[in-house]
Amino acid sequence: MTSQSVAIEDVPENYKGLGGRGLTSSLISNEVPPDCDALGPDNKLIFAPGTLSGTPLVNTSRLSIGAKSPLTGGIKESNVGGTVAAALGRMGFTAIIIEGQAPAGKLYILKIDGSGQVMLVDAGNYKKMRTYALVEKILEAENQDSAVLCIGPAGEYHLASASIQSSDADGRPCRAAGRGGLGAVMGAKGLKAMIVDRSGKSPDAMADQEAFKKEAKIFAKAVKEDMFSGYVLPPLGTAVLVAPLNAAGAFPSYNATRGVFDGWERISGETLAETIKDRGGKTTHMGCAQCIIHCSNEYVDPKGRYVTSSLEYETIWSMGGMCGIDDLDIVAKLDFLCDDIGVDTMNTGVALAVAMDAGHRNFGDGQAAIELVEEIAEGTEFGKILGNGPAAVGQHLSHHRVPVVKNQSIAAYDPRAAQGMGVTYGTSPMGADHTAGNVIDKNLESLGGSLDPLKAEGQVEVSRDYQIETAAFDCTGLCLFALSAAKNNEKAGEALLKMINAKLGTKLTFEDLIELGVRVLKTEREFNRSAGFTAKDDRLPKFFYEEPLPPHNTVFVVSDADMDKVFNF
């Protein structure tokens, strides 16, 4: 970005066969000084589709975006759906690396046309533009069938909760690489957007195309037949989790002071689906390229007008339960605002909750929440504090109850009532993260399962296993919701392995994939250690150990010694 130059290079030998998170984390580890300023020229912003993105396989349009995070100060991979990963994969792009820094005040767009030509063009006229207006203008001016990644005002302000928004299958910037403030890195580079023509068709040669096609069919069938991805997610989306997490007393509410939200039935997945259906919206919707799960939705107002897509469980929690707001219309409006301004709904909702808990506003005051989020776009003093996340708000208001790890907010599972999630929050190199090793299915199994969610026993082991398998899975470009099929259906698991080998021309085994996951985690942990992280950074905030969470009145009980055993490899 410093000289506005573009170079296309072959993939170096040591990166061959890597994709997604494995590639972003390896590149950052090798090329980014761990002690650099995350918002300075030495940081690199890397966009990497998975190894299977751009192939005919379903649900492979997940993009890994990597950099040193201005929020956590450590390595970050933020994973997003939409259409861009499939578009890049179909053109044979393994990664796009953004280096240097544009001159102060300059803003650019990176364009990739259907023939794979890459150019940087001036974007000065798009300064401070919100994402929906930006993408509409871009698609008017460009090929309508383009995939867009972009930042809003928050990214241009370099705020630590700034997201990178990704256009969905309908061309709306409503999918978010929300975590870790990578929108701020993009803003600091001087990059407003990346546009990728979706018509390009020159994917990397596949070692065994026929074998791949055969296995892809087996895998797709398993995704359709899996109970969660095939039957539960399509009609209800991720919001289906609201009811069982409240039943478990693990739905952090009123800034994580209660485990059951009084108004949970008013914001549940069931109520969401009924509301959307009654108003003529879409309860099921294809958000990402090549998706056959359709967990997305389109939320509409009482007159049937579009409000937002997709209203997800984590946002319903952060803006709803955490802030004491039981009105889906308010929650949907806040979701839209975050996408439009370009901030993480989770970090922002939790930042609002901390502000409410500190008495800055009242819990349940939806109008106040909307006004405060609007302040982020306006760039007011408190807007910038709010846009820097819960830790910044807690510090500003001198409030102790700040549910973050490595400065990143927790997700919609309280570690005191789902102890395994606390292990992942604490130890993941990404900071508190629900996608780095989500063990809620083990903490909340059919008929109680075998693991007690309120106790420490077995939680370290399950978090370790899940973090490893997720790190490997995140290299493929597959959606995590297809993981359920790969794990529960032996034929699907074998098909996935065969497809990786058919694509790469390798003879990898399941053990090799586990080894890949371990390698990715080791690389990330090593980067964080060099950036100054120690075992003390792998702990939850003190209040989780000291303040019992109703209704179970339990605290987080996994010992420090056990937390330090998660990565005993």
Place this chain on the structure above:
Amino acid sequence: MIITVKLFGTHRQLFPQYDPEQGIEIRIPDGATAKELLAHLGILNKGGAIVEMNGRIVKADVPLSNAACVKLFNVISGG
């Protein structure tokens, strides 16, 4: 004994006339367990369910109480 069952998620599809306010009344043998209730409703072999009684998640072999309100949720993965 008779219990009231409240259904969530896709479990409601089992009873097309299901009323979320009322739930459904089910007659099962005295002392029937959570697992036996799922078998009775045909859910056991269709992915199972998370079962809540009196505000607590219960395990397979827990006997249900007469006149209890039992809630059934879909088995989930993280999202």
